[in-house]
Amino acid sequence: MKLFWGILFLSLIACSKQKTFDEREIFLISPEKISGFDPINASDQYSGNEVGKVYEGLYEFHPLKRPYELMPNLADGMPSVSADGLTYTIKLKSGTKFQDSPAFPNGKGRELVADDVIFSWKRIADPKLTSKGWWIFDDKIVGLNEWRVKYSTAESTVYDELIEGLKKIDQYTVQIKLKKPYPQFIYTLAMPYTYIVAKEAVAQFGKEFLNYPVGTGPFVLPKFEQSNRIVYYRNPTFRDKFYPSEGEEGDDKLGFLADAGKKLPLVDKITVDIIIESQPKWLAFQKAKHDLLELKDSQFEQAVDQSKQLKDEFRKKGMRLIYHPMLDVTYFAFNHEDPIFKDVRVRRAMNLAFDRAEANKLFYEGTAVEAQGVIPPGLAGYRKDFKNIYTKFDLNEARKLLAEAGYPEGKGLPLITVQTRNETVSRQMIEHFAKSMAQIGIKVQTGVNTWPELINKVNTKQHQMYTMAWGADYPDAENFLGLLYCPNKAPGSNGANYCHEGFDTLFKTFTILQDSPERTVGYEKMNETSAFEVPWVFGFHRTKSFMLQAWLKNFKFTEFQHTQAQYLNVDLEVKKELSEKF
Amino acid sequence: MFQYILRRLLYLIPVLLGVSFIIFILFNLVSGDPSAVLLGKNATATQIAELREQLGLNKSLWLQYLDVVKSAFTFDFGRSWATKQEITYMIKQGAYPSLCLTLPAFIISTFLSIIIALIVAYYRGTGIDLFVRFLCIAGVSVSALAYILGFQYLFAYELGWFEISGFEYGFPDFVPYVALPGIIWILLSLGPDVRFFRTVILDEIYQDYVRTARAKGLSEITVLLKHVLRNAMIPIITYIVIQIPSLILGALLLESFFGIPGLGGITLNALNSSDFPVIKAMAILTSVAYILFSLLTDILYTFADPRVRLK
Numbered sequence: 001m002k003l004f005w006g007i008l009f010l011s012l013i014a015c016s017k018q019k020t021f022d023e024r025e026i027f028l029i030s031p032e033k034i035s036g037f038d039p040i041n042a043s044d045q046y047s048g049n050e051v052g053k054v055y056e057g058l059y060e061f062h063p064l065k066r067p068y069e070l071m072p073n074l075a076d077g078m079p080s081v082s083a084d085g086l087t088y089t090i091k092l093k094s095g096t097k098f099q100d101s102p103a104f105p106n107g108k109g110r111e112l113v114a115d116d117v118i119f120s121w122k123r124i125a126d127p128k129l130t131s132k133g134w135w136i137f138d139d140k141i142v143g144l145n146e147w148r149v150k151y152s153t154a155e156s157t158v159y160d161e162l163i164e165g166l167k168k169i170d171q172y173t174v175q176i177k178l179k180k181p182y183p184q185f186i187y188t189l190a191m192p193y194t195y196i197v198a199k200e201a202v203a204q205f206g207k208e209f210l211n212y213p214v215g216t217g218p219f220v221l222p223k224f225e226q227s228n229r230i231v232y233y234r235n236p237t238f239r240d241k242f243y244p245s246e247g248e249e250g251d252d253k254l255g256f257l258a259d260a261g262k263k264l265p266l267v268d269k270i271t272v273d274i275i276i277e278s279q280p281k282w283l284a285f286q287k288a289k290h291d292l293l294e295l296k297d298s299q300f301e302q303a304v305d306q307s308k309q310l311k312d313e314f315r316k317k318g319m320r321l322i323y324h325p326m327l328d329v330t331y332f333a334f335n336h337e338d339p340i341f342k343d344v345r346v347r348r349a350m351n352l353a354f355d356r357a358e359a360n361k362l363f364y365e366g367t368a369v370e371a372q373g374v375i376p377p378g379l380a381g382y383r384k385d386f387k388n389i390y391t392k393f394d395l396n397e398a399r400k401l402l403a404e405a406g407y408p409e410g411k412g413l414p415l416i417t418v419q420t421r422n423e424t425v426s427r428q429m430i431e432h433f434a435k436s437m438a439q440i441g442i443k444v445q446t447g448v449n450t451w452p453e454l455i456n457k458v459n460t461k462q463h464q465m466y467t468m469a470w471g472a473d474y475p476d477a478e479n480f481l482g483l484l485y486c487p488n489k490a491p492g493s494n495g496a497n498y499c500h501e502g503f504d505t506l507f508k509t510f511t512i513l514q515d516s517p518e519r520t521v522g523y524e525k526m527n528e529t530s531a532f533e534v535p536w537v538f539g540f541h542r543t544k545s546f547m548l549q550a551w552l553k554n555f556k557f558t559e560f561q562h563t564q565a566q567y568l569n570v571d572l573e574v575k576k577e578l579s580e581k582f
Numbered sequence: 583m584f585q586y587i588l589r590r591l592l593y594l595i596p597v598l599l600g601v602s603f604i605i606f607i608l609f610n611l612v613s614g615d616p617s618a619v620l621l622g623k624n625a626t627a628t629q630i631a632e633l634r635e636q637l638g639l640n641k642s643l644w645l646q647y648l649d650v651v652k653s654a655f656t657f658d659f660g661r662s663w664a665t666k667q668e669i670t671y672m673i674k675q676g677a678y679p680s681l682c683l684t685l686p687a688f689i690i691s692t693f694l695s696i697i698i699a700l701i702v703a704y705y706r707g708t709g710i711d712l713f714v715r716f717l718c719i720a721g722v723s724v725s726a727l728a729y730i731l732g733f734q735y736l737f738a739y740e741l742g743w744f745e746i747s748g749f750e751y752g753f754p755d756f757v758p759y760v761a762l763p764g765i766i767w768i769l770l771s772l773g774p775d776v777r778f779f780r781t782v783i784l785d786e787i788y789q790d791y792v793r794t795a796r797a798k799g800l801s802e803i804t805v806l807l808k809h810v811l812r813n814a815m816i817p818i819i820t821y822i823v824i825q826i827p828s829l830i831l832g833a834l835l836l837e838s839f840f841g842i843p844g845l846g847g848i849t850l851n852a853l854n855s856s857d858f859p860v861i862k863a864m865a866i867l868t869s870v871a872y873i874l875f876s877l878l879t880d881i882l883y884t885f886a887d888p889r890v891r892l893k
Contacts, residue, residue, distance in 0.1 A: 033847070033851060035664065035665040035667075036666060036667060128636075130632070130636055135626055136624075152632065207661070210667070225675070225751075226672065229750075273747070273841065275747050275748075275841045276841075277839045279735070280734065280747035280841055281747075283734065283739040283747075287742075450854070452618075452619045459630075470623070473624070491627050491630055492627065
């Protein structure tokens, strides 16, 4: 019993540690485990967020401007693109230093140069490293695929070998030659996969490189311990980079420009706790252990009153709530190789019978936007005034179409299995979908799978229907339209195996154009074609919601959070003042 | 005894072969192709094929099984397919927090359970016995999740006595983080443990030698502690020692809700991402631990009861 009381005593002592308010530190949460700090494998959002604190890319998304706008990061200006759209010449900022590390002579980080860019991008193509990001360069850069194939069976990969498509022009200039026009290429240079690493660090740490990040970024992390807490400190050798002095309209009033012109990063330390379960995240935030909380599952309901405003009890503590539509789309995909779904009338009938308003209330607290097509709001190609005539809830029209297709009241249709993940909410969504379909006589059942099983069924076309959500990799509608492009059929991203000649022609014509009004019109056409053909039962564009403590400054919703931490700030006076309320 | 130990250690060979075979079959039959999952949503057919080649999934099943057997006997588990981290390092990193939580909780719960069982046996058939048995049954009837959610809310959030979530390496830094989950572990264990130990002790209490001891005029306490407990040690040792391997595996729910980066979470992640090398490593290590601890149980029998001979 003495031991028991001893433990209790120690706990109480530890818990009574007094908070100090003299360090500019922010406390964040990652809701997923982090797999490591090698940028070429930062495929999920949360790994990308951590990698982005230490490493940097040539470009980044402006932290304030919307629609999303690229701005130079390690690059000195936007690239110069040849008239045929095939050659990109990019100048690098001079004087950018890698963080100090034992990998460098005397432990002092050296200057970043063009060779580092080429080395880092070749790592994505290195067959021995099996980067999850290879798809961004696959069949796009002249000579890179051949280089990859050459070394796929060789004992070791030779990085010094020259590649026509990846050239160093001088110490601070790289030139990229593309095989075909790929205007989305520029966005890939803001993705964590392409962040720049030092070859000395790769050589020094070998296979353990993923635990010893050495970048040029605003924060340093000497070693990734695979614990549930990651602590970053300000990089003392970070170059002169300043908080932007312009944003979108209204940012000034909202206080987003208060730190304009200040040297980045704005805080000295960041602590990231990895917490997966909902309750501890919620409770720790309520105790002010963290400054920002992404609301998931029922937390949104806990946070707001009936008018979707933050409850008084939280507002009294100065907390804020923001929710914003995401660049994503949810859908129930048909397998178009199943003869039943080749008939557009069946697909339309099922779209008309799906009660989206009820699903929105049930699963998204009414905050999601009903999808009218593939493209989410916020991207060129999305038209707010466009309404898909087949996504309204109209059971009579649905029954009529079904009868015309030869299935009056659903008679003659087999039982349809919709494959989904073995998660409670996913199963509930299919239950609701089945209820909707039952109203027109279509019988639907749930196929429950682990994530690997679901992926395998989709990739091997062993499904009638499945549910999925797709989030943007970059802010270009091509990333969504590609889900319906025939050459991307399973095992590619077009798991519905949808093929439509007209759509494919439009895709080939417009996705290779640089951003322009002409391309936007093309995207709109494709979106409308898909709306008319209903290759999926369209779902929603979901919202993401966050609760913020009063003292956290400069947090503006962004789909691309990788570089956001350096712009965040903390108001220590407010924190001190409010600390008694927690 | 030496020969006995050697023979039991040699049992490891067929057991490891069997375990390797079962996990290999289960992985290949149930789990399907992990390549697409590992490469993410943008994986192309070529990329999937390349990764299959690299992971050795294109080899014949026989050769793949040999790889599994090799790693079972060399304990060289390689790197995780999902995180690319070295598996032995992952296990080392995860075992420490798991043991910080489970070991003290296990020791305390075992001692408490034996003490309570002895008290209950002393007061057998009285209101105290009935009350404790009622508490034990009530305790095991409530879901572990209810304890976790309720205690975390009340003691960590409302009263602020403990940390809500997290872990720090090194003593005593980890104590505030593992104290509350440790208490929950103890409460969850008390029910079944007390009932088991009570039954074992009551089995002994009606033996002839106990009557003899009482007839000699020994006090009830002496009878319980010196005679009954000693004779009940064999089932108690079996019950206790065989639980030790599971301590290393951690406590999945407790670790998950209290943010403790233990082996429970590592195993769950591996299962969710078809990370076969990690699943394989955990299965093999658990099997080895069970064999070694069952051997330890046998050896401890000889100390608990000198009549036992290991042949």
